[in-house]
Amino acid sequence: MNYTIKDxxxxxxxxxxxxxxxxxxxxxxxxxxxxxxxxxxxxVMCNEERRHAAYFKQIKxxxxxxxxxxxxxxxxxxxxxxxxxxxxxxxxxxKYSVKEFLKDIFNFEKENVALLIYIKGKIAKTSLSxxxxxxxxxxxxxxxxxxxxxNIGKYL
Numbered sequence: 575m576n577y578t579i580k581d582x583x584x585x586x587x588x589x590x591x592x593x594x595x596x597x598x599x600x601x602x603x604x605x606x607x608x609x610x611x612x613x614x615x616x617x618v619m620c621n622e623e624r625r626h627a628a629y630f631k632q633i634k635x636x637x638x639x640x641x642x643x644x645x646x647x648x649x650x651x652x653x654x655x656x657x658x659x660x661x662x663x664x665x666x667x668x669k670y671s672v673k674e675f676l677k678d679i680f681n682f683e684k685e686n687v688a689l690l691i692y693i694k695g696k697i698a699k700t701s702l703s704x705x706x707x708x709x710x711x712x713x714x715x716x717x718x719x720x721x722x723x724x725n726i727g728k729y730l
Contacts, residue, residue: 577650578643579708582693583634585657586715587627589686592664594623600669611672619679622722629718633711641707649700653693660689676729683723690716 597620601613645653664682668674694712 577645577647579645579697579711580634580637581650582645582653582657583630583711585654585661586690587630587634589657589661589664590623590627590630592661593682594620594627596664596667597623600667603669605669609670612669612675615672615675626718626722630715633714637707637711643706643708645697645708646700649696653696656689656692660685673730676726680723680726680730683719683726687716687719687723690719 597616601616601620603613605613663685667678690712694709694716697706697708697712
């Protein structure tokens with residue numbers, strides 16, 4: 575089986591969807607009135623992760639057949655393993671302090687950017703071109719996630 579950037583995007587979309595589910599769960603928890611800000615923040619993050627998933631899906635759908643460049647098996651295996659490890663590291667967020675919850679979100683998003691940079695590096699090593707579609711797509715995703723981190727960081 576040949577792997578492509580679409581396979582990588584599927585895994586990244588799954589992470590975004592899982593995160594939106596976690597945030598949605600937190601936003602639906604029954605808290606005292608004093609935790610209402612935390613619920614609102616969780617709802618905002620849920621919507622943001624859904625927006626990311628939709629953005630990633632749109633990028634995936636916009637890839638034409640001739641742009642869907644194969645990724646060699648060893649590179650894909652390394653990328654897939656790292657994504658799997660990252661997805662399984664998703665931990666329980668602090669749900670009792672808005673500030674701590676925000677710090678947890680910020681740290682998670684920074685790790686997400688690091689994951690994308692690693693994947694981009696692996697793709698760059700094998701494609702030998704920073705002009706490849708795979709490289710450009712990963713650059714778009716990194717830009718989107720960096721903007722997300724920057725916006726969250728404003729509130730810390």
